[in-house]
Amino acid sequence: MSYQWVQRFKDELAQAWTVAIKDIRVYYLRPGMIMFGFMMPFFMFFSFSVRRELGAEEGLARLLALTVFFTAGAAGPFIIPTERRIGTYDRLLAAPMSLLTLLLGKTAVGAFFAIGVSTVALLAGLLFFGVNITQPALLIAGILLGSLSFSALGLVFGSMPTTNPGDVQMPSTLLRWGLLFISGVFIPLSEMAPAARFIAYLSPLTYAQDLMNQAVLGRSMFNPWIDMAVLFVSAILLLWPSHRLHKRAKVLGR
Amino acid sequence: MNHAIKVENLTKIYGKPGKGVTAVDHIDFEVHAGEIFGFLGPNGAGKTTTQRMLTSLLEPTEGRILIYNQDLAHDSYPAKRMIGLVPEESNVYTELTGWDNLMFTASLYRVARGERNERARRILEAFGLWEQRDMKAETFSKGMRRRLSIGMAIIHQPSLLFLDEPTPGLDAQSARAILSLVRQLNAEGATVFLTTHLIEEANQLCDRVAIINHGKIAKIDTPENLRRNIQRVQSIEVALEPNGHIHGEALASLPGVTTSVKLGDKWRLYTEDPPTLLPLVMNYTASQGLRILSLNTLLPSLEDVFLEITGGKIGAIQPAQQADKPRRRGKGGGR
Numbered sequence: 001m002s003y004q005w006v007q008r009f010k011d012e013l014a015q016a017w018t019v020a021i022k023d024i025r026v027y028y029l030r031p032g033m034i035m036f037g038f039m040m041p042f043f044m045f046f047s048f049s050v051r052r053e054l055g056a057e058e059g060l061a062r063l064l065a066l067t068v069f070f071t072a073g074a075a076g077p078f079i080i081p082t083e084r085r086i087g088t089y090d091r092l093l094a095a096p097m098s099l100l101t102l103l104l105g106k107t108a109v110g111a112f113f114a115i116g117v118s119t120v121a122l123l124a125g126l127l128f129f130g131v132n133i134t135q136p137a138l139l140i141a142g143i144l145l146g147s148l149s150f151s152a153l154g155l156v157f158g159s160m161p162t163t164n165p166g167d168v169q170m171p172s173t174l175l176r177w178g179l180l181f182i183s184g185v186f187i188p189l190s191e192m193a194p195a196a197r198f199i200a201y202l203s204p205l206t207y208a209q210d211l212m213n214q215a216v217l218g219r220s221m222f223n224p225w226i227d228m229a230v231l232f233v234s235a236i237l238l239l240w241p242s243h244r245l246h247k248r249a250k251v252l253g254r
Numbered sequence: 255m256n257h258a259i260k261v262e263n264l265t266k267i268y269g270k271p272g273k274g275v276t277a278v279d280h281i282d283f284e285v286h287a288g289e290i291f292g293f294l295g296p297n298g299a300g301k302t303t304t305q306r307m308l309t310s311l312l313e314p315t316e317g318r319i320l321i322y323n324q325d326l327a328h329d330s331y332p333a334k335r336m337i338g339l340v341p342e343e344s345n346v347y348t349e350l351t352g353w354d355n356l357m358f359t360a361s362l363y364r365v366a367r368g369e370r371n372e373r374a375r376r377i378l379e380a381f382g383l384w385e386q387r388d389m390k391a392e393t394f395s396k397g398m399r400r401r402l403s404i405g406m407a408i409i410h411q412p413s414l415l416f417l418d419e420p421t422p423g424l425d426a427q428s429a430r431a432i433l434s435l436v437r438q439l440n441a442e443g444a445t446v447f448l449t450t451h452l453i454e455e456a457n458q459l460c461d462r463v464a465i466i467n468h469g470k471i472a473k474i475d476t477p478e479n480l481r482r483n484i485q486r487v488q489s490i491e492v493a494l495e496p497n498g499h500i501h502g503e504a505l506a507s508l509p510g511v512t513t514s515v516k517l518g519d520k521w522r523l524y525t526e527d528p529p530t531l532l533p534l535v536m537n538y539t540a541s542q543g544l545r546i547l548s549l550n551t552l553l554p555s556l557e558d559v560f561l562e563i564t565g566g567k568i569g570a571i572q573p574a575q576q577a578d579k580p581r582r583r584g585k586g587g588g589r
Contacts, residue, residue, distance in 0.1 A: 008331075011364050018361040026349045087345035091406070094309050095362045096334035251313045253268060253306065 012101040019092060019105030024112055027079055032165060036173070037074035038117055041066040044180070057132070060125035061216040065185055065209040067118040068143055070176065072150035075110030076158030077172040078165050084254070085163040093250075103155060103242050107235070110151025111144070118143050131216065138224055139215035145231035146208035152238035153204070159245035161254035179203045184210065189221055204234040257320070258414050258445040259285035259308060264317035266303050266469075271315070277303040279469035280317070287322075287413075290436070290446040292460035292477075294453065296564050300469040301449045302342070302418060308447070309339050309416055321414065335363070338412030338444075342419045344399040348392035352383050352402050355391060356409055363410035370409075377405040381435070397428030404435060408444075415439060418449045433459060453557045463556070467564045480559045487554040487562055488528050492535055493520040493547040501542065508534045520548070 027033050045063045054062075083089035092102055122139075125131040133139055157172035181187065182196055183205035189197055200206045211227040214220035220227070266278040278300040285291040295301045306312035308319055310330040319326040321333035346355050356374040365373065378384040381401040391399060400420065407415060417436065421429040436459060440446050450456055456463050457477050464474040473480060494501060498519060505521050506514035510531045513524040525531045528551045539546055554562070 014364065015362055018358065022347070022350075022358050025354075026347055087341055087343040088347060090311055090339070090341055091345055091359070092362075093311055094334065094337065094339045096331055096364075097362070098331075247313075250311070253266075253303070253312050 012097055015097040016101045016105035020108035023079055023109040032078040037071045037113055041070040056129040057216050060131045061212040062185055063121045064118050065212045067121045068114045068146040069150050069205050071117045072110040072114035072147045073154035073176055075113055076106060076154035077168040080158035081162050081165040081168055099243060099246055103239050106155055107151045110154055111147035114147035115143055133216055134218035135215045138211060141228055142208060142211035142215055145228055148235040149204045149231045152235045155242045156238055159242040161249035161252050179205050204231055207231055256287040257284045258287045258322060260320040262318040265315045267315045276469050281471045283464055283471055283474055285447060287445050289461040290440050290448060290459050292456035292463040293449045294456050294463055295466035299466045301466060305416055305418055305449050309337060336413045338407035338415045340404050340407045340417045344403040346391045346399050346402050351388050351390055353387040355402055355406055359406040360409045365410050373409050381405055397424050414445045416447045421455060453560050457556045465560060465563050472563045477556050481554050487524055487558040489522050489524045489552045490528055490531055490535060491520050491522045491550045491552055494539060494544045495547055
C-alpha cells in the first residue's frame with residue numbers, strides 16, 4: 001500500500017471521528033434525541049417490567065439490551081433528515097471524504113450515545129441494586145457491538161431521501177417495537193412458537209439480549225461468540241442499504 | 255488556457271428518462287482559472303442544479319465534469335479538496351460557536367493542526383467576527399452567519415469557490431462586505447463560480463457571465479460584450495416637469511418607441527434608434543411647454559440583456575432589482 005493511500009486512510013478515519021464528535025456536541029440535547037434516544041428505553045423497561053417478578057440481574061440484562069437498542073437506533077433517523085433540512089448535510093457530502101467514511105462517522109454517533117446511556121443504566125444496576133456481573137468482558141463486547149449494529153440499523157432509516165425526521169422516525173420506531181417483541185427481550189425465545197422463533201433468529205436484538213444474559217446472568221441460548229459474530233457482521237451489512245440509499249438520494253437530488 | 259471547470263454535454267433529468275423533467279439540458283461551458291464566473295438565470299432555469307452537479311452533490315444524468323482536469327465521475331476526492339462551497343442557505347452549526355464551526359471544517363478538510371488556529375483567527379478578524387468568536391452561531395445575525403459560512407468554505411484555502419446567491423436577504427452593508435470579500439479572494443488567486451439572480455451583483459463582480467434559461471446556456475460573454483451585442487434595447491431616459499408623470503402615454507406613442515417604463519420621476523423609452531427618437535422627444539416637450547430635468551441615452555443594462563435573452567418583459571422589473579445602472583452616453587442632466 002503506497003504512502004498516499006495510508007495517508008488517505010488515516011485522513012478518512014480522522015474525518016469520521018470529526019463528524020461523530022461534532023454530532024455528539026450538536027445533537028445530544030436536542031428534544032428528538034432526548035425523547036427517542038434517552039428516555040424511550042427507560043419508559044419501555046418500566047412499562048413492561050414493573051410489578052413482574054423480575055430479579056435485579058435479569059432486569060439489568062434487559063435494560064442494557066433496551067438502552068443499547070433504542071438509543072443507538074435513534075440517532076440516525078433524527079440527525080440525518082434534520083441536517084438535510086437545514087442544509088448542513090451538504091457540507092458533509094461536499095467534503096473530501098468517502099461516503100463510507102461519513103456513514104461510519106454517523107454510525108459512531110449513535111454508538112457513542114448508546115454506550116453513554118447504557119453506562120448510566122449499568123452504574124445504576126451496580127450501585128443501587130448490587131447486581132453482580134458474571135462476565136464483564138462479554139458485557140463490554142455486548143454494549144460495543146450492539147451499539148454499532150443498532151446504530152447502523154437506525155442509519156438505514158436516516159439514509160432515506162427525506163428532509164423531515166418525522167417521515168423516518170415513525171417507520172423506524174414501528175420496526176424497533178416489532179423487533180422488541182420477537183427478540184427475546186420480554187418473551188423468552190424458548191416460550192415462542194417456532195415461526196416467531198425463526199423470525200427472532202433474524203433480529204440482531206436477539207443476539208444482543210442473549211449476550212447480555214450471558215454477561216450478567218451467566219446463561220444464554222447461543223454461544224457468545226455466535227452472538228458477537230452476528231452483531232459484528234450485521235453492523236457491517238447494514239451499512240450497505242444506507243450506502244445505496246445515499247446514492248439514490250444523489251440521483252434524486254434530495 | 256487553464257480551466258478550473260470544464261463541462262461537456264451536462265444533463266440532469268429528474269424522474270424517469272423520457273417522462274422526467276429536464277432541469278439541465280446538454281450544456282457545455284468552461285470557467286478559466288482565476289476568473290469570477292457568473293451563472294445567471296431566472297428561478298427554475300437550472301442554476302442550482304448545475305452547481306450541485308459541479309460540487310458532486312447531485313449525480314448528472316449525462317455528461318462530463320472536469321475540475322482542474324480531474325474527472326468528477328472518476329474520482330471526486332481530489333476535486334473536492336480544491337473546492338469550497340457556500341450554499342444559498344448559511345449552513346452553519348448554530349449550536350456551535352463561530353470558532354468551533356471553523357475548527358470543525360478545518361478538521362474535516364484536514365488542515366494541519368498547527369495552522370488551524372492561525373487561519374481561523376485571520377478569517378474571523380477579516381470578517382469582523384473575532385469579538386464574537388466564542389458566541390454560539392444561533393446568536394448571530396443573518397449577515398454574520400453568511401460571513402461565517404463563507405469563512406468555513408475558505409478555511410482550507412480552496413482554488414475554486416462556489417457561491418450560491420451570496421447576498422439576497424442581507425442589508426446593504428453586509429452585502430457590500432461580502433462582495434468585497436469575494437473580490438479579495440479572487441485577487442488572492444481563487445476562481446469563483448457565482449450563482450445569482452441579481453444582475454447587478456454579476457455586473458459588478460464577474461469577468462464573464464453565462465445566462466442559463468430553461469436548462470440551456472443562452473449566452474456566455476463578458477457583461478460589457480453582452481450589452482453591446484443587444485442594440486435593440488437601447489433607451490432614452492427623460493425627467494420632465496411640471497407633472498412629468500402624466501406624459502407617459504404621449505411619449506410612448508412617439509414613432510420608434512417600442513416600450514415605455516416609468517422609473518420613479520422618469521420615463522424610460524426603449525428604442526432601436528435613439529438618435530432619431532431624441533429630437534422627437536425634444537419637440538414634444540417644447541410643444542407642451544415642459545422643462546427637461548434630465549435626458550440621457552442609455553446602452554442596454556445587463557438586466558435588459560437578461561430579460562431579452564430569457565424572454566422576460568422589459569419594464570416588468572421590480573424596483574429592488576433596478577440597481578443595475580446602464581452606461582450613460584451623450585448629454586445628461588440640465589435642461
